[in-house]
Amino acid sequence: MSKPSLSELLNSDEFTQRHIGPNESEQAEMLEHIHFKSLDELSNEILPSDIQFSNDLEITAPNTEADALKELKAIASKNKVFKSYIGMGYHETTVPNVILRNVLENPGWYTAYTPYQPEIAQGRLEALLNYQQMVIDLTGMEMANASLLDEATAAAEAMAMAKRVVKKNKSEVFFVDSSCLPQTIDVVKTRASAFGFEVVVDKAENVADYDIFGALFQYPNMDGSVLNIKELIEKTHSLNAIAAVATDLLALTLLEAPGTFGADIVLGSAQRFGVPMGYGGPHAAFFATRDQFKRAIPGRIIGVSIDSRGKQALRMALQTREQHIRREKANSNICTAQVLLANMAVFYAIYHGPKGLSRIAQRVNRYTSLLAEVLTTHGVKLSTESYFDTLTFQVENTANVISRAEANGYNLRVDSSGTLGLSCHEKTSLHDVKNLASIILGFEVEADFTALDANLTASIPEELTRKTEFLTHSVFNSHHSETEMLRYLRKLESRDLALNHSMISLGSCTMKLNATAEMIPVTWPEFGEIHPFAPQEQVLGYKELLVDLDTKLRAITGFDAISLQPNSGAQGEYAGLLAISKYHESRGEGHRNICLIPQSAHGTNPASAQMASMKVVVTKCDDQGNVDINDLKTKAEQAGENLSCLMITYPSTHGVYESGIKQICNIVHEHGGQVYMDGANLNAQVGLTRPADIGADVSHMNLHKTFAIPHGGGGPGMGPIGVKSHLAPFLSSHPVIPVDNVPNDNGAVSAAPYGSASILPISWMYIHMLGYSGLKKSTQVALLNANYLALRLKGHFPILYSGPKGLVAHECIIDLRPLKAETGITEVDIAKRLMDYGFHAPTMSFPVAGTFMVEPTESEPKSEIDRFADAMIAIRQEIEAIRKGELDSKDNPLTNAPHTMTDIIEGDWKRSYSRELAAFPTKEVKAFKFWPFVNRIDDVYGDRNLICTCPTMEAYEE
């Protein structure tokens, strides 16, 4: 054996080999199968030559997991974890350990996708239904969605929804209580200006002075005061306007529900229910409303339906409201939401139960009251009479108080007028109360807290004290021992198919490996326990991380500036379109408002364009699925000086590198338009080409696709945008924390300045472990895997589109329409049958109805791709048997799929095929079976009889 070199022994590109599925010899074998000699030859052949990027970027060399973690730890340790009393919508909370380990740190929960295949997603669907029930109970409303991106965007959605539902009220003015959180006010203003609404910000009590279509109040408000929202809601209703209330779930355990007082929309953040602050996110926002407004509600709603055996089954309801179906008519552009975090929040509620939550809330309130008592005894005058957890007051020397606080490891908040504020939270102790009192008063406070406690008066007005019950459902009252909690989590997890079971080849969604080493830093306290508005000198670690990521992303994409604020791809689209509009406006071309969108675009594109008040003009695709350049030319000409932009996905949503892309960009630029590139497929560009070089002016990057952030069962995500320099002055700003190089009045799109900052370490780890060589290789192997899979399936199913050389990009479309026409077997039958084979179906009917779009990603090994291809081919043979009449056209393994354990144990098996074929069609499945928990679900039934709350426990057991 020859002696290996030291560097070989060091094996610094170890991670590349682990991230990429096929090993070197398998890659060679697969290359040979598709008649190529090397990865370079393959990618050179597939990509149009005029866009290939041949420079080697010196962004980073590969690092081992241990080295990258060590480097990141050094960065993280530059963050200082202070005790946070800043409040403003973000509070310290204790993540119950059983949830931390079994949900947040568990790939069974974090690697799942949005539950579009409900038969194999009953676990997280049940969790989300519980979440809706929790929100409904605490807010006192009739229905709730399963999460939005953050409180501020939820408020903006409330405004948009108010305008949709308010009848016979022609006002274009929305009222915002001036004591709402500043980031909420800013995000609402940004959204309003795009819609052309006027926002008036004034004291809540003045609401009736305006002619408005809706109003937003904060309960309790920014000053800490618990306003009488009953009166405010009544005043708003007297104007024939919609009343929205932003609130706090913990406070609602002590405060009467806004629904009781007639609120129309209730929203807020679920962060303090056991989700770390994470320097701004990710967290779930909640949103609840009246039943009568169900069609107007944005976001996903989980509903109860039945399966083909009549058993209760859950699935996403009322999808006819959403962007993937309604496009520019959709209620909102929301796609990736915050499922993982919504689930953590509801598990926190299940873990503590109604009594436990009330106890925490009362404790928080009691400590606040004790502190208030000590302060007022010593002459401090509080700004408000009522409060839940927040006190605001003036002191003589604010700077002294702040510096004493910092010296003792506490963060308070101070507003521009010098008013001090603090919010107590779940982690506050009596010791903290004493420390805070001493810090504020400037001397060592001695107080007999037991005596004080005995004499405290209520800080919440009697008429606003909670009287209605909440969380009475048994799910919230039966998992209070850790053993029960652990098993409940495990029970739900076992019903869901995630990446830790098998490949999820969802085209466009990019379900690549979410490596453990990438996930580990997420739960480091140096990242998790930082308030988004913490003083800048405490977040030097985050700053370094952000700057480094910014530098790397700019190099990878070729853009001049990056905004790390958007919390999803769709929000990136919205932020990018706003930048384009502002740019046009700055040049006196504010009339440019036509947005060209090819037929094949993702539903979020037209939905985002609508939110930016653009007029959508759809352009055609040719027979190859490419943008029809002549049609584009015509439409660009017709738009003329009203052309704002084109939104285009590259490689196309059809999985092809269109060779005309440069020409397409040129046409748009010639007519004075901008090019928005949807970066959902950036994973097919990294290292091989760059959006900015191709001609894009702005593009989002779904870090939860290309850069390894897990999908969490439907969120979190991050959708930063890259822009060329001319758009840089128009990126999102933030009202509390100024964003570098961005004018302060641009407006925010998210509540936090850097979106969901605490998941950025995942992408940082991904980039640093792979290094540039590994990033590039990942892209190339993604192409290899897709082309290998396409070739394996080709003789059995038509592959819809390919480039001029017969090759696909990183994903391919399998056409199932001919089979359906011939045999009546539908794409849904095939998708459900794949479950029997242990697979999640590929993306269905996008971008072409009646097809599958398959994207294996670089992370899937050859063996798994073969297993998937074998399953598809076996299913194809089953269909063939139906065609030939060997299997019955109604009673066959496809139309009856998926098969559950209930099917198989049926005493009297009457079907025309065997039990073995039904449930154990291959030997791999025999060795490792995933059982769908329910039979095929009836969507139509559930939507006719909409139920979005938890059924009784007995119903679950039936």
Add this chain to the structure above:
Amino acid sequence: MNSAQLILTVMAEDQPGIVDKVSKAVVSSGGNWLESNMSRLAGKFTGIVSIECPQEKVTDVKQSLALLSNTGIRVLIDESTSQAIEPGQLINLYITSNDRPGIVSEVSSALASVGANVLSLHTECSSAAMSAGFIFEAKITSEVPLDFDVSILTDVLEKLSDDLIVDIVE
């Protein structure tokens, strides 16, 4: 002569000769075929037909159509209550809902029940992006009296099911 207008919704497993059978049943019992719109939706044959017949023949026509169920053709019959229509306003409606058998009939009956006259009805059913459930979309131009409160159309249609969404297109 006093004549009645009936709206038929025809549903059947797709098979040759459906239109022929239905029209024979109408004509042979004294009815007159006015207008129709047929298509195959989700593997089923669906059609709406408006026919006219003398008031005293209504029972005959209904019986004759009911007999078709022996051949697997179901026909729902609605009597149009609208009077001779005064010149009115044209309303464009856009409907999105889950597809389900009989949806066209439900929609057309709902419109008829508030006296909205359907001038054109264009429907489509396709597999929805992502979930692949079948989605029904309809573009309807309907005529209503000038003083008609348009929100009534939305209300009556949205009562059909929770997933059905109506847009009034300007």
